[in-house]
Amino acid sequence: MRLTNPLWYLAAFLLAIGSAMAATAVAASAFEPVRDARVTPATERVDAKGATLAIYTDIVQDDRDILCRGRYGDKDKGRIEIPDKGVDVTADSDGTRWHLIGLLEQGRDGLRIVCTPTDKRTDNASYGYATVTGYSSRVNNGRGIAYIGIAAGAVLAGWIFWCRRQARRDAHLASAVVD
Known part of the structure; x- marks a missing residue:
């Protein structure tokens, strides 16, 4: 033809x-499991191997840059930079509205999440994480x-x-x- x-x-x-x-x-639609995730405060090590690791904060600080890293290994010598997400996705968990600030598509076991503002001023925000399955495939x-x-x-x-x-x-x- x-x-x-x-x-x-x-x-x-x-x-x-x-x-x-x-x-x-x-x-x-990949953000649906990120919205429905149960957020855990970032005070303990994360086991996220084979899943996507989402990092949240309870206070939106648009005027500040927040840098999140995952530390692993003995004495936290290894570091993984957790990329910032430029979309406003929220998750409601245990009565708190959490805002997505970072997403690591290939999570690892034994990570300790550390989020700090780059301006080194006092930070009164809380940070949390959730392991999400299905994000990468979508x-x-x-x-x-x-x-x-x-x-x-x-x-x-x-x-x-x-x-x-x-x-x-x-x-x-x-x-x-x-x-």
């Missing part, structure tokens, strides 16, 4: 955009949908280009034979 109508480019574009929108919805499913849909849209656009080029070449050859 030869796709020579230029409106087929619109179909390829809509395929790519539609799959990106679906991928965004799937990836956004994010990866969203990425997969996006990659496959955008690749299919690009392949369709390439096929349309090739079909239109062949149709122009055939028309040019047919006009050359008539002359």
